[in-house]
Amino acid sequence: MYEGCLTVVGGSFDNAGEVSGSIKTILKRMGLPSDVVRKAALVAYESEINIVSYARRGMIRLYVVPGSIMIEAIDEGPGIPDIELAMQPGYSTASSKIREMGFGAGMGLCNINSFSDMFEISSEVGRGTYLKIIIKTNKVPLNS
Amino acid sequence: MDLQSIVKTLDLRIRCGEDKLKEEIRGGYTGDLLSDVMGNSKAGDIWITRQIHQNIVAVASLKEHAGIILVQGCEPAKDTLDKAIKEGIPILVSDLSAFELTGRIYNLIKPLPAERK
Numbered sequence: 001m002y003e004g005c006l007t008v009v010g011g012s013f014d015n016a017g018e019v020s021g022s023i024k025t026i027l028k029r030m031g032l033p034s035d036v037v038r039k040a041a042l043v044a045y046e047s048e049i050n051i052v053s054y055a056r057r058g059m060i061r062l063y064v065v066p067g068s069i070m071i072e073a074i075d076e077g078p079g080i081p082d083i084e085l086a087m088q089p090g091y092s093t094a095s096s097k098i099r100e101m102g103f104g105a106g107m108g109l110c111n112i113n114s115f116s117d118m119f120e121i122s123s124e125v126g127r128g129t130y131l132k133i134i135i136k137t138n139k140v141p142l143n144s
Numbered sequence: 145m146d147l148q149s150i151v152k153t154l155d156l157r158i159r160c161g162e163d164k165l166k167e168e169i170r171g172g173y174t175g176d177l178l179s180d181v182m183g184n185s186k187a188g189d190i191w192i193t194r195q196i197h198q199n200i201v202a203v204a205s206l207k208e209h210a211g212i213i214l215v216q217g218c219e220p221a222k223d224t225l226d227k228a229i230k231e232g233i234p235i236l237v238s239d240l241s242a243f244e245l246t247g248r249i250y251n252l253i254k255p256l257p258a259e260r261k
Contacts, residue, residue, distance in 0.1 A: 014223070017202025024206060034187075041206045042182055049178075102195045107179035114183070 002030065002064040008051040010077065013101065016052045019060055020044035023071075030064060036137050039115045040069050043133050046108040047073035053098050054078060055128065064137075068117075071133045079125040087113070087121075145169055145253050147190065147210055151236060154248055156213060159220055161234025167210045169253050174246045178203050185209065190249065192242055194218050201227040209233065215242045 004026065006019045024041040028034075044060060051058035055077025063070040080086045087109050094104020113119050118134040148165040151158060158165075173185035174192040178199060185191060187208040193200060194215050201224060204212050211234035214220060220228065220235050228235045238245050 014198065016199055017206065020206060021202065038187060038206075038208070045182060045202070045206055046179065101197055101199060102176050102178040102193075103199075105177040105179045107177070107183060111179055111183040 001066075002026065002062065005059055005061045008048050008055075008058045008060060008075075010052060010054070010056045010058070010075075012052055016049055017045060019048045023060070023062055026062065027064070027069065032064075032069075032137055036069070036135060039135050040071065042115050043112045043135070044071055046112050047071065047131055047133070049103055050108055050129075051075045051077070053094060053103055058128070067136060067138045069135045069137060071131075071135075073129075073131040073133075075128045075130075077128050079127055080121075080123040080129055081125050083121055083123060147234065150190070150249060150252060153252060154238060154240075154245070156236040156238050159235040159237055160225055160229050161211060161232065164211070164232055164234050169210055169249075171253070172246070172249055174242050182207065192246055192249070194242060196221050196224060198224040198227045200224065201231055201233055204228075204233045205231040211236060213238055213245065215240060215245055 008019050020041055023044045024037060027037045027040055047060055055075035058075030061072040085091055089110045090106040092104045092106035098104040116133045117136045120132040123129040146166055146168050169190050171186055172190040173181055175181045176193050176195050181203055185207055189209050191204055191209045191212045196214060196218050200212055213236045215238055217239045
């Protein structure tokens with residue numbers, strides 16, 4: 001059992017990836033299977049990059065319970081007016097500065113969706129965005 | 145084929161991680177869009193890119209890549225190098241284009257898609 005909260009600073013591209021790196025280290029130390037750790041690191045990374053790219057600040061919460069990992073990403077930012085559109089592969093509102101670095105390809109939310117077992121997103125324009133992601137850690141077949 | 149042999153065969157210049165070139169390379173990924181690389185590359189891959197900023201190290205480290213090769217003679221930024229040394233990720237430089245380098249490495253290792261789980 002584990003519960004932790006890490007702060008992400010908006011606009012801080014130099015340190016982008018540090019929070020997800022810490023999450024990966026924590027999960028590795030807990031002895032979770034490496035494929036599960038990699039999936040969690042990926043969804044944490046994409047969540048972190050979204051906060052860095054768009055929000056003023058945010059946090060990533062990590063909960064580990066027997067059988068699953070839950071990651072919550074909560075930010076204070078502009079919010080997403082049309083979530084369905086934002087979920088479309090290739091859709092992005094990233095600035096050219098962000099794109100020059102190789103971010104803002106419109107793939108972040110799609111990656112989170114495809115590497116998680118459950119993904120919920122809600123957003124309020126002018127307030128911020130909330131992501132809830134669950135990754136199962138036990139090898140139960142998907143259709144059971 | 146291990147990374148050391150790829151370095152020798154293709155005259156790659158080692159910028160850091162000289163002691164970490166023994167890993168067997170079974171596959172690779174070529175791309176400059178970080179989310180594309182995050183979503184589609186595999187652990188143990190060699191990553192070919194022309195991005196030089198420090199965020200590439202975070203991606204390679206999270207995905208457990210065997211190393212990063214910068215193409216077209218691009219040199220890593222100083223903070224990229226510092227971070228790569230800290231994270232233990234080899235950074236190599238080639239004068240070839242991404243297209244040509246990818247083709248050469250592909251021919252050297254001949255990855256079988258079915259083996260790359």
